[in-house]
Amino acid sequence: MTGLLAKLRRIRALTLKETRQILRDPSSIAIGVVFPLMMILLFGYGLSLDVTRVSVAVVDEDASSDSASLIGAFQLSPYFHVTMVHSMIEAERLVMNRKADGALLIPSDFTRRWHSGEAEVQILVNGTDANQARIMQAYAQGPVGQWSAIHAGASPSAGPVIVVDRMWFNESSDSHYFLVPGLIVLVMTIIGAFLTAMVVAREWERGTLEALFVTPMRAGEFLVSKFLPYFGLGMIGFVLCLMAGQFLFHVPLRGSLWLLCLASTIYLLVALGIGLLVSTLVKSQFLASQLAMLLTFLPAMMLSGFLYDLRSMPAFIRGITYALPARYAVALMQTLYLAGDVGSVVWPNLGVLAAMAAGLIVATRLATRKQLS
């Protein structure tokens, strides 16, 4: 009984020391509070995949009243800013100098072919930014379709088959809906893995850990006291993201809050586990931070299904993603936020994360003990 009390007292003392260290170091606060806020603002207001206004160089080789009114349709469109030029060479020069994003060519036989029902216009996009080029291509359908509808007197887009689509979980296709769940994962990854990896590696580097090991402190107690303060810091980040989702971006939380908290807690344990394990193994701040970055942050950003679709990746990359905790966390967060408590998604993903957390904690414990001997 007294042994247990002494144990608790030691943990309390070391946790207190660690917490003070966090509070006194401006960089810990920066990563715990400023980083989540910065990411919330960047993702909420800075990043947008919409191309607002495309500036297009127009070459009118036809120079007829028909081509003039087609150009008029582009000028009226809110998506285009039209610059008239005389030749394609001039248009390409504008594109190369970034004075225009693309070009529209109305060929000299436009009017003639329009009357025989087979007119053609050319859109030239700048493939240096493939994404933007594709968006411009899609925008161009608007004015051309409108113009031809008015001039042919037919309804604009009614083909034989039309697609009626419904986007479930996000009817208005608001990108905040998938950014906020992903953001939670990113923030916890950075606090859990990156910050912790540096902190523990520093103790190894400076030799303060060895000093600690000559005290009655046990490896397990040491780990608990490292876990607790950073766990708290991670949870602050989580709550900030949660609040931003609720009050700033109005992302619906369709699943249960307790499951969301449980999932975040388990993922944070995984991230902390990676941070502690990496720093225990390499014992150098530089290496630990680079490894933590490589193993946790980049995968959470790129290989988690947060931004890029996992199913479209080549098989060997997809294989790698199964070893990375972030993919399970992103699937969980997106589902809990937007689809609700879907058992077939929640339990398997939660199970894998829990197993990873347990495995990492055991591995860290073993690694720390081995260093002691």
Next chain:
Amino acid sequence: MSSSFLRILALIRKEFLAVLKDPRSRFIIFLPPILQCMIFGYAASFDLSSTPYAVLNLDNSTASTDLLSRLDGSGVFRRQANLYSPKDISAWIDSSRALLVIRIDQDFERRLLAGETAQVEVIADGRNSNTAGTALGYLESAVDDFNSDWRSKHNQPDPPIRIVVRSWYNPNLDSRWSMIPSLIGTLTMMGTLMLTALSVAREREQGTFDQLLVTPFRPFEIMVGKAVPNMVIGLSQSTTILLVAQFWFHIPFVGSLFVLYAGLGLFLLAAVGLGLFVSSIAMTMQQAMLYAFLLVMPFALLSGLTTPISSMPAFLQSAMVINPLRYALDLTKRVYLEDAGFSQLFPDFLPLTIIGVVTLSGAAWLFSRRLA
């Protein structure tokens, strides 16, 4: 003058040794750029392939089968199941087994033959609305193909204007062609800025910085001695990525290497300047690392790498004037794909030079102030 030069040379040599003598840190300097380049190259694409979908085909006619076989043959979609009841739809979407469920009603072919408009109803999993939107776009274009074939087979007029799309500099509009040249700047900056920020902080933490200060080195010489090795390491990282882009991903380099390296040199000057600036503020390695991260993160996200700068809010656009990476991305892509020359790239070269000069002299000033 010559003794100053010799001192700088000695410091540069020491700096290289400090970074490269540990095999683990040699590894961590060159492995991540290659690994990241591979991963970004294969994974960071908004293009879709083998997107799982399910079908509720209540029509089972020639027309509906033809439409669906177009989807199956496109390479973009992979049919996971044929459903028989609308009740099954939500199970497939909820569990993420299908990104799209396509529903074709039983009067589909009858309406088409009667010259009426037939509907294809699609339900998309909007948990990642971006991916879902892209998939819907692919579906629309498959339906467009179907429509124009149907029209020509049934003697209906084609839509009056055809839009022919050509693409400059990237004939197949492959997003990898845009992404990978952008990585030259992005990965180099992540590596170099952090490495530089740590180089002074490490000495400070280990106490060797004080030793350096009692030597005849002037602050300016220390700056140069710290900047040059990191720039060289940065340039070799850039070169590694350039080689991967050309020889692994086979993206043709059409520009001039001279222009590219001139641009990269200026960019590294700016990146190293920022790194030294951070390290002159940081007291410990942890601080240097975290501050550098807090700087690199927004720079990378707001550089135009993933989303266009022109769609950012005005205040962020003006804040990004100080972001060296946005100029580096612009110039590497344009030299790589468009063969842009100095005159076109002047708007990138000038700000990079200014950022480099301001940050380096700012860092030198902060160092000498710390000494006093």
